[in-house]
Amino acid sequence: MTPANPTAMLAELTHRCPLSCPYCSNPLELIRRDAELSTEQWVEVFRQAGELGVLHVHLSGGEPASRRDLEDLTEAAAEADLYTNLITSGVGLTAKRIAELARRGLEHVQLSIQGPTKAIADEIGGYAGGYERKMQVADWIAAEGLPLTVNAVMHRRNFEKLEDTIDLAVKLGARRLEVATVQFHGWALQNQAALMPTRRQVEAAETIIDDARNRLRGALVIDYVAADYFARFPKACMGGWGSVGLVVTPSGAVMPCHAADTIPHLVFENVRDRPLSEIWEKSDAFNAYRGVDWMQEPCRSCERREIDFGGCRCQAMALAGDAAATDPACEKSPLNEKLQADADAFSRGGDTLVHRAKAPAS
Amino acid sequence: MADLNDASVPKLPRGVKLREDAERGWLLLAPERVLTLDAIAIAVLGEVDGVRSFGEIVDRLAERYAAPRDQIAGDVKTFLTDLIEKRMMDVSP
Numbered sequence: 001m002t003p004a005n006p007t008a009m010l011a012e013l014t015h016r017c018p019l020s021c022p023y024c025s026n027p028l029e030l031i032r033r034d035a036e037l038s039t040e041q042w043v044e045v046f047r048q049a050g051e052l053g054v055l056h057v058h059l060s061g062g063e064p065a066s067r068r069d070l071e072d073l074t075e076a077a078a079e080a081d082l083y084t085n086l087i088t089s090g091v092g093l094t095a096k097r098i099a100e101l102a103r104r105g106l107e108h109v110q111l112s113i114q115g116p117t118k119a120i121a122d123e124i125g126g127y128a129g130g131y132e133r134k135m136q137v138a139d140w141i142a143a144e145g146l147p148l149t150v151n152a153v154m155h156r157r158n159f160e161k162l163e164d165t166i167d168l169a170v171k172l173g174a175r176r177l178e179v180a181t182v183q184f185h186g187w188a189l190q191n192q193a194a195l196m197p198t199r200r201q202v203e204a205a206e207t208i209i210d211d212a213r214n215r216l217r218g219a220l221v222i223d224y225v226a227a228d229y230f231a232r233f234p235k236a237c238m239g240g241w242g243s244v245g246l247v248v249t250p251s252g253a254v255m256p257c258h259a260a261d262t263i264p265h266l267v268f269e270n271v272r273d274r275p276l277s278e279i280w281e282k283s284d285a286f287n288a289y290r291g292v293d294w295m296q297e298p299c300r301s302c303e304r305r306e307i308d309f310g311g312c313r314c315q316a317m318a319l320a321g322d323a324a325a326t327d328p329a330c331e332k333s334p335l336n337e338k339l340q341a342d343a344d345a346f347s348r349g350g351d352t353l354v355h356r357a358k359a360p361a362s
Numbered sequence: 363m364a365d366l367n368d369a370s371v372p373k374l375p376r377g378v379k380l381r382e383d384a385e386r387g388w389l390l391l392a393p394e395r396v397l398t399l400d401a402i403a404i405a406v407l408g409e410v411d412g413v414r415s416f417g418e419i420v421d422r423l424a425e426r427y428a429a430p431r432d433q434i435a436g437d438v439k440t441f442l443t444d445l446i447e448k449r450m451m452d453v454s455p
């Protein structure tokens with residue numbers, strides 16, 4: 001059966017980034033600058049994505065502004081009829097570049113903030129002056145009239161500042177705020193003890209988010225990604241494997257989710273070798289966990305199997321040692337008790353932050 | 363949040379795009395959102411041009427579909443209010 005066309009593509013233009021967030025989901029082994037796709041290769045990827053029916057393209061990284069050809073890439077994506085969203089830390093953008101990006105067809109900017117104060121933001125981002133730059137960038141975006149989403153990753157060190165984070169998003173003129181509780185993939189795994197929120201913080205967040213949604217209805221849309229480690233059921237990762245989205249890495253590998261390379265037996269085909277549509281339809285990596293046939297018990301006979309698709313494959317790999325296992329974040333997983341106990345233990349300890357390394361030039 | 367009355371003028375904000383897709387029909391795109399539009403939604407959005415007021419839009423649709431104005435007004439209001447709450451529609455004043 002041919003799968004339905006994807007609607008969203010995450011284009012990881014580069015792994016280079018001036019920041020070094022300890023929860024960065026980029027892989028431990030970062031792709032070198034000289035292994036990145038060229039401008040022409042990305043232009044071709046966008047063209048093929050448009051033909052394949054992709055609607056949204058998220059220009060991401062690393063820090064996409066680290067690519068000097070970001071303006072050309074944005075224009076190519078817009079020409080391919082893709083809705084272009086820039087996911088940025090803001091560092092590397094100038095008023096001039098933002099104006100130029102808007103002129104070339106950029107539709108929307110998603111700006112990350114590591115915290116609502118200079119002290120916390122710069123500590124987490126590992127970049128002095130980052131916070132002030134972000135505030136400037138938000139002004140430039142507003143001056144250009146570009147719609148803005150603020151993205152905030154929340155963890156034990158900044159959860160107490162959730163209300164301030166919401167206020168800041170309003171102040172910056174955001175239309176939308178994305179609050180994502182930290183996920184532990186890539187670099188983040190080393191920082192579980194330093195970042196794991198407490199149960200009390202997660203519970204308090206629910207109320208704060210509900211109140212803010214009511215208070216700000218029609219002014220700010222809040223999308224909240226709750227912590228799955230303290231929930232009953234896992235998240236529907238990627239809306240189902242190979243179902244709605246795909247990820248292209250800086251060197252052109254095509255993956256069903258941005259952490260899929262943590263599943264060692266999967267082989268990802270490359271846009272340099274095969275058309276995107278064939279990779280989407282036929283590659284083993286996409287078909288491995290598509291639909292529900294690959295499932296084991298308890299997922300196989302569960303009434304939620306088409307709601308959450310058994311959760312996150314990468315989390316199953318990391319915690320159960322089997323990517324086809326039930327996500328341990330599910331209460332029906334035999335490993336759930338251990339996951340919850342570990343999360344509680346992590347939430348009590350450890351102050352040492354391990355910042356992300358820099359992507360090597362060659 | 364602004365309340366819709368006959369004089370309010372709805373307008374698609376920047377970053378919210380109406381487009382036709384070969385397989386999926388007419389869609390309204392916003393950041394991280396894709397709304398599939400049915401015939402009624404397409405008709406309403408076809409009248410939203412940033413100039414016509416809510417009252418005028420309702421008049422035109424009531425005439426086009428030869429339907430009672432009150433009923434059309436209710437449907438259009440529900441649809442637009444939902445978009446306004448999603449920040450996918452601006453309204454002035």
Ligand code: SF4
Nearest residue numbers: 017019020021024062
């Ligand atoms: S999470 Fe932080 S370090 Fe990683 S790419 Fe984003 S801004 Fe850079």
Ligand code: SF4
Nearest residue numbers: 299302304305310330
């Ligand atoms: S058993 Fe599997 S399908 Fe059922 S809720 Fe848990 S993860 Fe989802």
